[in-house]
Amino acid sequence: MTASxxxxxxxxxxxxxxxxxxxxxxxEALQRVDLSIGRGEFVTLLGPSGSGKSTLLNLIAGMIQxxxxxxxxxxxxxxxxxxxRRGLGMVFQNYALMPHMTVFENIAFPLRVRRLPxxxxxxxxxxxxxxxxxxxxxxxxPRELSGGQQQRISLARCIxxxxxxxxMDEPLGALDKRLREQMQLEIKRLHADLGITLLYVTxxxxxxxxxxxxxxxxNGGRIEQQGAPEELYFKPATTFSAxxxxxxxxxxxxxxxxxxxxxxxxxxxxxxxPAPDGGxxxxxxxxxxxxxxxxxxxxxxxxxxxTGALEDSILLGGVxxxxxxxxxxxxxxxxxxxxxxxPVPRRGETIAASWQPQHGRLLPPAxx
Amino acid sequence: MSAHPAxxxxxSGFVSTAAWACYLFLLIxxxxxxPISFGNPDQIEFPPRQFSLDLYRAxxxxxxxxxxxxxxxxxxxxxxxxxxxxxxxxxxxxxxxxLPGRQLLRGLFMMPLLVPVIVLGLxxxxxxxxxxxxxxxVGLLVAHIMMATPFVMVSVMSGLHHADAxxxxxxxxxxxxxxxxxxxxVLPQLRTAIAVGAMFAFLTxxxxxxxxxxxxxxxxxxxxxxxxxxxxWELTPVLAAVSSLLTLLSLLIALGIIxxxxxxxxxx
Numbered sequence: 001m002t003a004s005x006x007x008x009x010x011x012x013x014x015x016x017x018x019x020x021x022x023x024x025x026x027x028e029a030l031q032r033v034d035l036s037i038g039r040g041e042f043v044t045l046l047g048p049s050g051s052g053k054s055t056l057l058n059l060i061a062g063m064i065q066x067x068x069x070x071x072x073x074x075x076x077x078x079x080x081x082x083x084x085r086r087g088l089g090m091v092f093q094n095y096a097l098m099p100h101m102t103v104f105e106n107i108a109f110p111l112r113v114r115r116l117p118x119x120x121x122x123x124x125x126x127x128x129x130x131x132x133x134x135x136x137x138x139x140x141x142p143r144e145l146s147g148g149q150q151q152r153i154s155l156a157r158c159i160x161x162x163x164x165x166x167x168m169d170e171p172l173g174a175l176d177k178r179l180r181e182q183m184q185l186e187i188k189r190l191h192a193d194l195g196i197t198l199l200y201v202t203x204x205x206x207x208x209x210x211x212x213x214x215x216x217x218x219n220g221g222r223i224e225q226q227g228a229p230e231e232l233y234f235k236p237a238t239t240f241s242a243x244x245x246x247x248x249x250x251x252x253x254x255x256x257x258x259x260x261x262x263x264x265x266x267x268x269x270x271x272x273x274p275a276p277d278g279g280x281x282x283x284x285x286x287x288x289x290x291x292x293x294x295x296x297x298x299x300x301x302x303x304x305x306x307t308g309a310l311e312d313s314i315l316l317g318g319v320x321x322x323x324x325x326x327x328x329x330x331x332x333x334x335x336x337x338x339x340x341x342x343p344v345p346r347r348g349e350t351i352a353a354s355w356q357p358q359h360g361r362l363l364p365p366a367x368x
Numbered sequence: 369m370s371a372h373p374a375x376x377x378x379x380s381g382f383v384s385t386a387a388w389a390c391y392l393f394l395l396i397x398x399x400x401x402x403p404i405s406f407g408n409p410d411q412i413e414f415p416p417r418q419f420s421l422d423l424y425r426a427x428x429x430x431x432x433x434x435x436x437x438x439x440x441x442x443x444x445x446x447x448x449x450x451x452x453x454x455x456x457x458x459x460x461x462x463x464x465x466x467l468p469g470r471q472l473l474r475g476l477f478m479m480p481l482l483v484p485v486i487v488l489g490l491x492x493x494x495x496x497x498x499x500x501x502x503x504x505x506v507g508l509l510v511a512h513i514m515m516a517t518p519f520v521m522v523s524v525m526s527g528l529h530h531a532d533a534x535x536x537x538x539x540x541x542x543x544x545x546x547x548x549x550x551x552x553x554v555l556p557q558l559r560t561a562i563a564v565g566a567m568f569a570f571l572t573x574x575x576x577x578x579x580x581x582x583x584x585x586x587x588x589x590x591x592x593x594x595x596x597x598x599x600x601w602e603l604t605p606v607l608a609a610v611s612s613l614l615t616l617l618s619l620l621i622a623l624g625i626i627x628x629x630x631x632x633x634x635x636x
Contacts, residue, residue: 061541083540096538100556109552110542161542 013072014039014165014197015060020069022055029055031221032069037165037199042191044200046208047218048244053201056218057167060199062086074164089158089166093173095150097142103129103153104138110161128156131190148179155187159194168200172207184210205245209233217241237277239366242289249295249332250287252365257282264288264362267328271304276362285365292335294359297322297345303354306332310351313344324353398615405608412605423609433606436594437613440574443505443590447512447573448566454513455520455569456562460554462521463528464536474521481518488515489582496583503585511579516569523568527561527632528554560632567625571618 015037022030030052037043045053058064060071062083070079078086089110090096097106107128111121129135132152142150151171158166171187172180188211191198202208208215209229216226217240225232225241236242239250253266255276262275264286273288280286299305308326315338322334322345334353336342345351400414405423407416427433461467462474480488492511493502501507531554539553555562577592584593595610 061537063537083537084543084545086541087543088541090538090541092534092538094532094534096532096534098535098539098553098556100559109539109544113539113542113544113548157542167541 012038014041014074015199016072017056017060018070018072020056020059020066020071022052022059022064023067028221030059030066033221033223035216035223035226037197040195040197042188042198042200042211042213044202044208044212044215045218046202046205046215046244047224048203051218052221053203053218054169055221057169057199057201060165061088061090061167087164089161089163091151091154091158091166091168091171093170095142095147095154095174097150097154097157099142102139102141103134103145106142106153107157107160110157114161124160128160131159132156132186147175148183151175151183152186155190159190159196162196165197165199168198170202171200173202180207187211209245215245217244219244235277235361236289236363239287239289239363242361242363247292247333247335249290249292250363250366251290251330251332252285252287255280255282255284255286255362262362268306268308268326268330269304271360272357273360273362274358280362280364287363287365289361289363290332290355290359292321292333293319295332295334295353295355296336297334297351297353299352300354302356304357304360305352305354307350307352308332310345310347310349312347322351322353324351398611401608401611401615404605405612407605407608409605412603412608423606426606427609427613430606433594433610436589436591437610439505439588440591443508443512444570444573446509447516448569450509451513451516451520451569452562452566455517455565456524456555456558457550458517459521459524460528460550463525464533477521478518480514485515485578489579492579493582502583503588505588508580508583508588508590511583512573512576515576515579516572519568519572520562520565523561523565524558527558530632531557560628564625564628564632567621567628571621574614575618 013036015035017033017035020030020033020035021028033052033056035056045056047053055064059066060073062078062081066079070077072078073081073086073088098109101109104125107125108121111124116124125138126135129138132155134149134152134156137145137149137153142153145153151174154171168187172183175183184207187198187200190196200208200211212229214226215229215232217224217232219240224244225237227235232241232245236245236248242248242250251264251266251268251271253264256263256265256270261272262282263270263272266288271288276286306324306326308324311323311325311331313320313322318338319335320338320342322336324332324334326332332353403416404412404414406419406421407413407423408418409420409422409426458477462470462477467473488511492507496502496507499507501510535553535557536549539549544552575592576590577596580590580593581596584590589597591610591614595607598604598607
């Protein structure tokens with residue numbers, strides 16, 4: 001364990017997973033996953049439960065071993081390295097603070113494990129406590145603190161020893177909405193200020209969109225799609241991505257090419273759409289994605305228009321959501337900004353909804 | 369507040385009376401020795417017609433009596449210590465590892481509870497006679513550790529059940545080695561469970577008469593064995609003083625266990 005005299009210029013990649021597979025018996029919990037996380041990057045693993053995001057996290061943490069593939073952390077092959085030698089930090093949903101230690105002792109624990117001198121431990125813990133603005137509770141036991149405070153302590157406990165990568169497993173899942181939003185901003189601030197590398201696991205798409213530099217969307221043990229939040233939102237590659245992130249109208253149909261461009265023939269009409277990204281040719285099945293907020297009530301010239309019966313309108317505060325039942329029995333969602341004095345359509349009324357054709361997006365049909 | 373319906377429920381008076389009657393029925397035989405022990409030093413007499421401390425004086429003046437008490441306390445203390453050293457890591461291993469045959473091992477550790485004590489005593493007697501362990505403190509210790517282990521295991525495993533395994537994971541991620549995790553994270557959380565297990569172990573050894581009767585001789589005799597022999601040969605009233613002392617000690621330990629368990633519950 002000799003420290004190199006002049007550390008090599010920090011590599012850009014902090015974590016590199018290559019072909020990582022995890023099998024339990026015949027079940028593949030994770031199928032040949034390649035993932036790289038850059039130094040200082042905030043990456044979110046997003047996906048429904050059972051999609052493999054926790055398996056991936058546990059593999060990186062070293063709590064389980066991959067069946068195949070390799071894991072490199074901070075330039076070192078960590079595939080079979082024991083957990084305690086990977087140089088990681090982790091924040092759990094249930095805080096995982098030591099109940100028999102004071103707040104100070106909890107934050108000092110990783111430093112004591114590293115056998116730092118006493119005065120240095122004191123200085124670092126005090127710094128970390130100041131960073132999360134909880135210096136006044138240093139002498140208390142964790143159970144005397146609120147959930148939000150406990151989670152900030154567990155953040156400080158990670159930050160204090162500057163691990164290569166901090167893993168967060170649904171860290172805000174136990175907090176109420178207001179506190180969760182506050183903590184999201186606090187975690188973002190710490191990430192920006194300290195340049196830490198973060199791998200954040202959540203099933204909450206809003207949280208993923210709010211916080212991440214990059215979202216890795218998992219589905220059925222594979223990476224479905226990854227990219228910046230805007231990219232995943234505006235350019236989903238599959239119907240799964242489209243449905244998991246944001247709300248969406250997916251209209252199934254068949255692609256047809258005309259002289260002017262691409263259209264999709266569906267049960268509720270034929271609509272022009274931007275040319276698909278690739279792989280979708282005329283004559284094949286596809287789904288047209290239109291986000292509810294890109295639709296509006298009423299027919300507009302030059303727009304794609306459908307008509308149907310208004311099933312319901314629900315008020316969500318700043319926006320109103322209309323559910324329109326089309327002729328083929330499918331329901332479209334239209335979302336509009338709320339305004340005082342806005343005309344309120346009646347339930348059952350026949351109503352038109354329209355969208356700009358360039359706001360549609362053609363996707364390969366959902367795998368049956 | 370003035371008319372609380374629950375307290376006026378018909379039958380509640382009967383239930384509590386019956387409960388108290390049962391308690392007294394169970395308690396009185398143990399407690400009746402206490403007044404006797406302060407009474408007539410020449411014969412067992414109830415109710416006592418005089419008050420004296422002669423029986424306690426007799427007990428502490430007779431080396432064969434207090435000698436066996438010292439032996440009992442030494443054996444109980446060593447049993448407790450060694451059972452903890454064996455039982456706590458064993459319980460931790462059984463509770464947290466993926467060891468194959470865990471259930472079988474757990475069953476084996478519990479066996480001494482299931483085997484009739486007289487069978488255990490006879491088996492150990494036959495086994496130890498060949499090894500030269502009869503009438504030795506070591507032999508008795510081995511037997512008592514066997515008998516006390518299930519109590520420590522049960523208490524510690526239930527403590528581990530309440531201790532969050534994520535704390536061990538997070539400690540490992542923070543860089544702690546296995547020994548560090550065991551001593552700095554696991555053990556401190558098990559303090560109450562270990563204390564309760566230790567008291568059970570101490571009581572198990574202190575009260576144990578059957579196996580000790582098989583295994584001990586004149587030089588290693590424990591207090592319960594001495595009492596039993598004395599009932600058979602001389603029936604001295606000193607027994608009342610000894611019983612009172614043992615009852616007091618057991619009572620203190622039992623109260624200690626209750627207090628600790630209550631504390632653990634309040635924390636949970």
